[in-house]
């Protein structure tokens with residue numbers, strides 16, 4: 001009798017069944033449509049490494065600190081990908097705007113970009129932005145005065161977004177002219193829809209694609225003129241000036257295209273994430289008045305009603321913990337993606353080249369073995385626990401970790417310290433508070449504003465999907 005030898009089959013990555021015809025696509029859709037329920041379910045059901053459809057290792061989700069480490073600390077095997085921008089014409093202003101930015105670089109080119117950009121984000125350099133951040137915050141708070149006296153309602157998300165946008169334009173470009181700041185802010189804002197316009201890349205007058213190409217040209221002309229100006233101002237301290245004048249030990253500098261693309265990236269990556277976290281933090285503080293009251297004690301005891309100095313900011317430990325906890329509970333970047341650069345092994349499973357590997361900050365931040373009562377807002381936990389960069393990663397981890405993390409934290413501390421000492425924000429009972437799939441407060445968060453009178457009380461009940469994400473402690 002002939003002997004049949006079989007080669008051992010590589011292990012199959014566990015995961016849900018593929019649906020007829022739609023295959024893994026339907027499950028990918030679920031990831032994007034309901035990430036906050038579907039991803040934890042995949043993790044609970046299948047473990048730390050899951051294929052979006054059994055026997056299809058091209059679309060993988062990984063969960064937990066060990067997998068985060070294996071993927072994020074290994075950029076030579078797991079790189080970032082420009083696949084979503086594949087239709088972007090590289091030789092147009094629009095292409096140049098997107099392709100040369102830090103997030104899409106890998107390997108030595110990425111390392112060199114980071115080295116050249118790092119000086120703009122050093123602690124010492126960030127303190128240079130202190131005055132601008134405080135001034136623009138002060139202007140917003142002054143504009144709120146009449147509304148606070150009347151106990152009016154404002155949409156916190158809209159207001160804070162305008163502020164973080166102004167701060168971004170001022171600190172990135174060093175612009176003082178308010179009208180010009182608004183114009184560039186609007187231009188950058190409009191350009192963010194570029195990836196959507198690519199769905200129909202039809203360059204005919206009136207089409208969104210045509211409009212985006214035109215806006216990109218305007219942006220390119222503006223940035224080139226600004227770069228020329230900055231080259232003549234070696235003493236200026238805004239981010240663009242620092243980037244224009246920085247070179248590495250071999251004399252290498254960022255090219256004009258790289259400068260333009262990175263400035264655009266910094267703006268896009270920076271201001272909305274920051275505004276979402278600030279808005280969520282104000283919401284969480286309103287829902288947890290005891291924590292808000294303790295925080296106010298700390299702020300007033302340190303800054304005495306004024307703008308905290310850089311030294312005082314470092315001493316505000318409760319403020320630090322409040323921001324940390326808000327970023328844990330409602331991280332604005334709740335998922336990230338890497339792509340395998342070559343066929344490789346992950347956790348004992350073979351992956352093909354070009355497999356997309358999705359990791360989730362959101363799922364990691366809610367592992368009960370890392371965070372007791374994971375759905376509760378408990379800033380005090382940070383007084384007793386210390387987590388590794390792969391256990392707590394609101395700014396991601398590894399080589400592509402957010403370059404603006406310290407900048408954003410500094411900005412959020414200034415805004416919260418100034419705002420809370422001056423005003424009390426309170427939700428109107430029964431307000432609907434929900435998130436969209438990108439962890440953005442949706443549609444916004446209307447709150448009543450009062451002068452800071454310390455009238456903390458039983459938190460108003462709210463409706464909406466926020467209850468699926470936050471277990472609000474109603475004891476006061």
Ligand code: HEM
Pocket residue numbers: 080102103104114265266267269270271273274277331332333336337394395396397399400401402403404405407408
């Ligand atoms: C609360 C605020 C912020 C959050 C939660 C956040 C989050 C993140 C995350 C998760 C990544 C990594 C993405 C990945 O691994 O693929 C990232 C990258 C990045 N962020 Fe932020 N970010 C914030 C604010 C900022 C600010 C203020 C700036 C700049 C002024 C900025 C600039 C960047 C840049 C340039 C990258 C790409 C880094 C690289 O690829 O090497 N971010 N951010």
